[in-house]
Amino acid sequence: MSATPTTPSGTPEVLLSARELTKRFGGLAAVNGVNLDLWRDRIHAVIGPNGAGKSTLTNLLSGDILPTAGTVTLGGIDTTRHSPEAKSQRGLGRSYQKTNIFSSFTVWDNVRLAAQSRRRYAPWNPAQWFTRADAQATTNASCERAIELAGLTSRTNTIAATISHGEQRQLEIAMTLATEPQVLLLDEPLAGMGQAEAERMVELLLKLKKGHAMCLVEHDMDAVFALADRLTVMVNGQVIASGTPSEVRADTAVQAAYLGEEH
Ligand SMILES: Nc1ncnc2c1ncn2[C@@H]1O[C@H](COP(=O)(O)OP(=O)(O)OP(=O)(O)O)[C@@H](O)[C@H]1O
Secondary structure: OOOOOEOOOOOEOEEEEEEEEEEEEOOEEEEEEEEEEEEOOEEEEEEOOOOOOHHHHHHHHHOOOOOOEEEEEEOOEEOOOOOHHHHHHOOEEEOOOOOOOOOOOEHHHHHHHHHHHHOOOOOOOHHHOOOHHHHHHHHHHHHHHHHHHOOOHHHOOOEHHHOOHHHHHHHHHHHHHOOOOOEEEEEOOOOOOOHHHHHHHHHHHHHHHOOOEEEEEOOOHHHHHHHOOEEEEEEOOEEEEEEOHHHHHHOHHHHHHHHOOOO
């Protein structure tokens, strides 16, 4: 098992914690009493069959939907009922399963728009009138860094519709990185990719591990077992196993419910 990450002062650093997180849709508990900790410099994968509650869990962590019960803390602050924008301000970034790209815009414009829409600017606040130009320069620098980190610098001025599917998924990541988040929630970043594209994305996610706490929802088990430091396995809204990849692989309940004989 990998060593527990620490701050310079030696304290372990959990950036996001969910406790007893629950979401009911009528009679259905889509997420039921889930506990989860996301650590800086670690990738935590959430796996499970279709309908297990993975996307609902991501939506609860990001603030896109509110829980029926339980809490979500970010950097030690209770953010359970905060909006996605407020969570973005606190360092949370997420990508979506369905693409959010404006295909007729350039890569740059998509990233710039994502940065703008997720960062709060209050025109009625005089304190911000004089800092607006500075804020724009900072946002531009963040966007450049995000595009570079996502490996798309050569595509900066290319129309998004004309780049490959794999590059469009890289663009989604760049859009998520545009606000310089510390916590990344990634919903199926390898969806629809061929072998070569998937390998590139795995490399990119490994690169992003440093400095970020990452929650990865993914169906591609080769990628999951190549990337994850810890795994949570969900079935019918509940966590049936949680641990290192080797612990999860050896778990008989997981083998029976999900992984079968192949891993
Ligand atoms: N807005 C909603 N209203 C009612 N039921 C919902 C809603 N969203 C999700 N569900 C139900 O909650 C359960 C969990 O769905 P969810 O999309 O979270 O699963 P998932 O593990 O992400 O599945 P997949 O791997 O197919 O994306 C499913 O039974 C789904 O039909």
